[in-house]
Amino acid sequence: xxxxxxxxxxxxxxxxxxxxxxxxxxxxxxxxxxxxxxxxxxxxxxxxxxxxxxxxxxxxxxxxxxxxxxxxxxxxxxxxxxxxxxxxxxxxxxxxxxxxxxxxxxxxxxxxxxxxxxxxxxxxxxxxxxxxxxxxxxxxxxxxxxxxxxxxxxxxxxxxxxxxxxxxxxxxxxxxxxxxxxxxxxxxxxxxxxxx
Amino acid sequence: xxxxxxxxxxxxxxxxxxxxxxxxxxxxxxxxxxxxxxxxxxxxxxxxxxxxxxxxxxxxxxxxxxxxxxxxxxxxxxxxxxxxxxxxxxxxxxxxxxxxxxxxxxxxxxxxxxxxxxxxxxxxxxxxxxxxxxxxxxxxxxxxxxxxxxxxxxxxxxxxxx
Numbered sequence: 001x002x003x004x005x006x007x008x009x010x011x012x013x014x015x016x017x018x019x020x021x022x023x024x025x026x027x028x029x030x031x032x033x034x035x036x037x038x039x040x041x042x043x044x045x046x047x048x049x050x051x052x053x054x055x056x057x058x059x060x061x062x063x064x065x066x067x068x069x070x071x072x073x074x075x076x077x078x079x080x081x082x083x084x085x086x087x088x089x090x091x092x093x094x095x096x097x098x099x100x101x102x103x104x105x106x107x108x109x110x111x112x113x114x115x116x117x118x119x120x121x122x123x124x125x126x127x128x129x130x131x132x133x134x135x136x137x138x139x140x141x142x143x144x145x146x147x148x149x150x151x152x153x154x155x156x157x158x159x160x161x162x163x164x165x166x167x168x169x170x171x172x173x174x175x176x177x178x179x180x181x182x183x184x185x186x187x188x189x190x191x192x193x194x195x196x
Numbered sequence: 197x198x199x200x201x202x203x204x205x206x207x208x209x210x211x212x213x214x215x216x217x218x219x220x221x222x223x224x225x226x227x228x229x230x231x232x233x234x235x236x237x238x239x240x241x242x243x244x245x246x247x248x249x250x251x252x253x254x255x256x257x258x259x260x261x262x263x264x265x266x267x268x269x270x271x272x273x274x275x276x277x278x279x280x281x282x283x284x285x286x287x288x289x290x291x292x293x294x295x296x297x298x299x300x301x302x303x304x305x306x307x308x309x310x311x312x313x314x315x316x317x318x319x320x321x322x323x324x325x326x327x328x329x330x331x332x333x334x335x336x337x338x339x340x341x342x343x344x345x346x347x348x349x350x351x352x353x354x355x356x357x358x
Binding site: 031 | 208212216217220221224225230238241242245246290291293296299303315318
């Protein structure tokens with residue numbers, strides 16, 4: 001067999017112009033479809049990401065409105081207790097001040113809801129009183145446990161020599177207690193302006 | 197890490213102008229009919245256009261296309277294993293001269309693995325080592341296939357009285 005002839009004959013196999021045009025069109029179509037699918041996939045991914053973000057946003061918004069329990073974890077990972085956080089919207093605080101005492105009235109928005117229905121005494125835990133210049137005049141002085149009933153408690157802030165003027169009570173947390181249970185720290189952000 | 201100097205051609209028409217005939221010839225000889233050859237060429241070019249990495253040089257690009265076309269042919273070949281069609285009409289249409297038709301028909305009648313190495317060696321002018329790289333076999337395997345292929349072609353050629 002003459003391989004030179006084989007080469008010459010085989011080299012005559014070429015694509016006709018019609019075939020070439022047809023294949024070019026088909027390839028362009030296939031590429032367009034593939035690109036479209038690619039774009040669809042990108043859009044799908046964007047939609048999924050947006051949906052997940054909205055869900056997370058809703059969860060975050062929900063969490064911002066409602067309080068939640070959180071484990072207190074020791075340095076070695078052991079859970080040593082529980083605290084209740086983001087209770088700002090669940091507790092209303094008002095202040096009555098005169099020359100002798102500052103009375104803080106605490107009221108649960110929904111006294112029947114857990115944990116507000118589960119404890120019987122409450123006290124201020126982390127708080128401070130700042131004057132009109134922003135200077136801290138009282139910083140978390142220990143207070144006594146006050147009775148808590150029907151979602152309400154009144155507690156007194158001990159102070160001495162507080163001049164007349166405008167003040168702001170900033171509360172970061174309360175400590176709630178019930179008999180036989182470990183005290184529960186309830187955290188949030190409360191700011192109440194008052195005048196002595 | 198390989199160095200990519202040559203970027204794939206982005207334009208479909210340019211790909212066909214540069215490599216269309218080579219791919220079509222190879223696919224036609226491998227598959228034996230125009231319709232399947234067109235499918236294989238089309239799939240090869242789409243794979244090429246979708247390729248993101250570049251090539252080391254033009255030879256690497258050509259070898260990549262041949263390897264891909266060979267694999268596409270093999271896919272079609274597997275799919276149609278039980279009823280492979282060698283269309284003599286297609287061949288006669290492409291090669292009106294009877295001498296040409298006969299000689300290609302002989303080539304098409306030998307098994308695929310021998311046909312591929314014979315095509316690459318005698319028609320496309322690749323060397324044994326280059327064919328070994330393209331088909332991912334050792335050079336001695338390529339040599340053996342060439343030898344066996346030649347023997348088969350000779351027998352068929354003599355039997356057919358061409």
